[in-house]
Amino acid sequence: MEGVDHLAHERNKSEFDVDAMKIVWAGSPHAFVVSDRISKLVASDPGFRKDNRSTLSRKELFKNTLRKAAYAWKTIIDLHLSEEEAAKLRFYVDEPAFTDVHWGMFIPAIKGQGTEEQQQKWLPLAYKMQIIGCYAQTELGHGSNVQGLETTATFDPQTDEFIIHSPTLTSSKWWPGGLGKVATHAIAYALLIVGGREQGVHGFIVQLRSLEDHSPLPGMTVGDIGMKFGNGAYNAMDNGVLRFDHVRIPRNQMLMRCAQYTCLCMPSDAKLILEPCILIRVSQVTCEGKYKQSDVPRQLVYGAMLYVRQTIVADASCALSRAVCIATRYSAVRRQFGSQNGGPETQVIDYKTQQSRLFPLLASAYAFRFVGEWLKWLYADVTQRLQANDFSTLPEAHACTAGLKSLTTTATADGIEECRKLCGGHGYLCSSGLPELFAVYVPACTYEGENTVLLLQVARFLMKTVSQLGSSKKPVGTIAYMTRVEHLMQCRCGVQRGFAELSADLVEAAVAHCQLLVVSKFIEKLQQEIPGKGVKQQLEVLCNIYALFLLHKHQGDFLSTGCITPKHAALANDELRSLYSQVRPNAIALVDAFNYTDHYLGSILGCYDGNVYPKLYEAAWKDPLNESVVPDGYHQYIRPLLKQEIRTARL
């Protein structure tokens, strides 16, 4: 029945202050207020309706996404929303679109790699959406290997311009979100060539389309790369292909924070003679001529990826918590077997197998939330240090963002699929919200750095740390614990097989390092002041589940290395079962704490009131296939079959 809370009995079991936990999940009382208000604003506005997405064709889906993006922008302007509120609105609209890349990559790249002048010129246009940007790095032939990119940017000293060109088919830009049909500008990554010499990959701001009629500018061949995985909402994103045919851009459209070019200006008879290189900004003309890599590490060119990777960790906790919320609520609603004397069947959430699959995912959602909070702090800290030309923590920041992005996205993608399975057959319905959530989420394991490639970066960082053990350079920060392996390294320093040969094992070590990070940041969170009755206790239970589940999952490694004994392993398993029993009465309240509206969840199985069956039944009849009792095609194909009007092969 509508209006009845079919999960009230579950909510009454809660042993902690759910409202206080909502603030812990949101990050602060202010963040909760903003989040709560904006999520309800979006949920109550029919202009942000999303329950019909699975019935739209790709072109209808794409056009509807443009409509929503424009509507969202109008809402932001009309309501004078702050940047924080606007970001929350885009989050709760929950529609993969060009705006994700405009706000999530194009703007951060200009902020991170543009000079002051370039920021002053381009950011106001981008913030007002008078230009729409995309991040065009990946090519048909290269994505992981950035230094292998083939697009060229050749400097022409005669005209003080760069010539951007796609010399080969594989140099075609391929995948950039928003590029296919919407973006007016790109930050295009290309191999810089000055005076015939290659100077590595740099970013360039390139206008793609006319701001008058949106037609591609001369020298641009641009379009969409086609349908993507599943019929999910990610097909609303116009991931594009782009080829440059000797496109000229002014010198000042190279993102120059990371590189400068000094040049000889030898005035003779009042005429400047320019060496084949680039004039840096006039105020900085010097008496030498050479390519000058700024004293910032060239990896700052990758700065936007560092930023996005840390946001992706926070996104992982959101996506996993959505799936866990759906599966937990449905597990409390669903009853199967176990009826005693005609009484109610057993709630599937009471089965130990269901708990052993579901509750580690619930714990992971909270764990990723807190490590994401810490990573956001780490990124802000390294950014602040970079402003002061302090690059000391950049390697650690790269390793942490790369490793945690890889770990959390893999666990979340697997976790969403597990939540679908936890919901049985109904989990496979689009109305469960889980198939689309999976289809939209899984590319996170690939974009912004393919997960194995990123783990290899972590492994490289760990090996570099190990190689420095015994030297005066002591490991600090997230690798301080490695001093404890120093003795191991000394006795094993003999045999050093190649990194490549051991890379599969090193990737596992990288995962273990990142898992240690997640556990340690969860523990640090618990050492903070956490208000609210029973809130800290619940988080301690979840932290212990997260850690012990890992111990259980990898007990082979722990046993084989002598870190634990078989008795320890047995004790850990016993404790896990006990912890699951402690979570059970609080499970619904723990997912209520995510404070997701039914609109945002987009799931009948996960609806707040648990009134699942009537909603499933009602939703079925809305499917276009049910618009007619006799299906299209009956008379053409089925009736001849039934009436044996089609010659059938001899049976």
Ligand SMILES: CCCCCCC/C=C/C(=O)SCCNC(=O)CCNC(=O)[C@H](O)C(C)(C)COP(=O)(O)OP(=O)(O)OC[C@H]1O[C@@H](n2cnc3c(N)ncnc32)[C@H](O)[C@@H]1OP(=O)(O)O
């Ligand atoms: C909220 C927005 C949502 C957006 C939706 C999703 C949109 C998706 C967008 C994209 O996918 S954009 C394209 C993403 N592409 C990638 O992530 C490419 C991945 N590849 C790389 O990052 C690099 O190619 C590499 C794998 C790191 C290798 O780089 P390279 O060959 O240049 O260097 P190495 O020899 O491996 O390392 C040299 C040195 O540099 C350090 N380093 C590498 N990357 C970084 C970094 N990002 N920041 C800081 N430092 C970095 C590396 O550790 C090495 O250091 P040393 O060991 O020499 O000290």
Ligand SMILES: Cc1cc2nc3c(=O)[nH]c(=O)nc-3n(C[C@H](O)[C@H](O)[C@H](O)COP(=O)(O)OP(=O)(O)OC[C@H]3O[C@@H](n4cnc5c(N)ncnc54)[C@H](O)[C@@H]3O)c2cc1C
């Ligand atoms: C939905 C989506 C959106 C995207 N949006 C953008 C965007 O907006 N802008 C943009 O520029 N790009 C974008 N991309 C591209 C994305 O960044 C790349 O696909 C990603 O970086 C992976 O690179 P790749 O495709 O070259 O994978 P590859 O590197 O070709 O991976 C293939 C396999 O090779 C393995 N491999 C590669 N190198 C090594 C190595 N050295 N050692 C061991 N194994 C290795 C990988 O682990 C993987 O298993 C997007 C991609 C997707 C799917």
